[in-house]
Amino acid sequence: MSEATFLPGTYSNQPQSGRISWRSPSNIALVKYWGKHGVQLPKNTSVSFTLSNCFTETTLHYKKKETAGYNFEVYLDGNREEGFEPKISQFFDRLQKYLPFLEQYSFRIETSNSFPHSSGIASSASGMSALALCLMDLERSWSGAEMTDDHFDKKASFLARLGSGSACRSIDGPLIVWGEHPEIDNSSDLFGTKYPFEVHSNFMNYRDTILLVDKGEKQVSSTVGHGLMKDHPYAEQRFEQANANIVRLIDVFKSGDLDAFIEIVESEALQLHAMMMTSLPYFILMKPNTLEIINRIWKYRNETGSKVCFTLDAGANVHVLYPANEAAEVSSFIESELAQFCKNGSFIHDLAGIGAQSL
Ligand code: PMV
Secondary structure, rough: OOHHHHHHHHHHHHHHEEEEEEEEEEEEEEEEOOOOOOOEEEEEEEEEEEEEEEEEEEEEEEEEEEOOOOOEEEEEEOOOOOHHEEEEEEEHHHOOOOOHHHHOOOEEEEEEEOOOOHHHOOOOHHHHHHHHHHHHHHHHEEOOOOOHHHHHHHHHHHHHHHHHHHHHHEOOOEEEOOOOOOOOOOOOOOEEEEOOOOOHHHHHOOEEEEOOOOOOOOOOHHHHHHOOOOOOOHHHHHHHHHHHHHHHHHHHHHOOHHHHHHHHHHHHHHHHHHHOOOOOOOOOOHHHHHHHHHHHHHHHHHHHOOOOOEOOOOOOEEEEOOHHHHHHHHHHHHHHHHHHHHHHEEEEEEEEEOEEOOO
């Protein structure tokens, strides 16, 4: 499938004005996307759990206009956020070819997150996918021809990717693959697809408690981070390793082998951070409390035989992953031992979910 699949058809019955709302969740990568080329194309395959409780809700108001160019305003929790607008403008530039109506309307984008803006949880995946879904919904209702759900989901994911790579994994759930892989039929660099193989019941409703270690602005933006992979001495080995971990995970998802799952997921998190430590310039994104939490998780696992593990994004917060049947024990472990290392003791309980929904 090529980009041309997503070029628009003809529109009919376009209204003067209206509005549309979508809720889209965040996602957490098990095999990480880190390094890109071209326009938001991944250097390796990644796979993620779509989340449920961490989401963005976006309402898009649209009104026909006569003037040329884009016209939009962005509001976060009711307040104008001019700081977001350059990013949206770049997003619209990338989308224009696929959604020519972007220049025909003025837009008011009202957005809010279920998690605090200052939490250090990236809102780009949920935010960009929610906006892409609103736009896609307009295209669907104005298209002359009938649109299949499959095309809707693929194009929404394709558009979301052009806003933020990982956003393409937030349309559907609970396990989404992005990046062409020889062992996974229909996988694509252009959009996320549902993980197509057998998944053991151990992975149903998998839990992710996000420990908010550092709520500040990201030390390194993901654009800069991906850029650092360009001349990175270990880049090729890293991309190979990620693609090999995908192959290992296929067996693990089938067999339900949680020890092997833990090994892959924790290794992936540490590889991501190792890439940041060995790039030029170099960064340490973990904080002392991140390491303290990791050590406590390892100790707890050794002492109890629990299958809890961690993963990290490109920041100091820790995602604590565990099977649903350990929810009660691990929650009390988090409250009694890990919460003390979080800013104001804060964490968010989440779990794997089914993807975005229209509101
Ligand atoms: O979608 P971006 O460009 O913000 O990149 C996200 C990269 C990681 O979150 C660190 C890993 C991933 O696969 O989600």
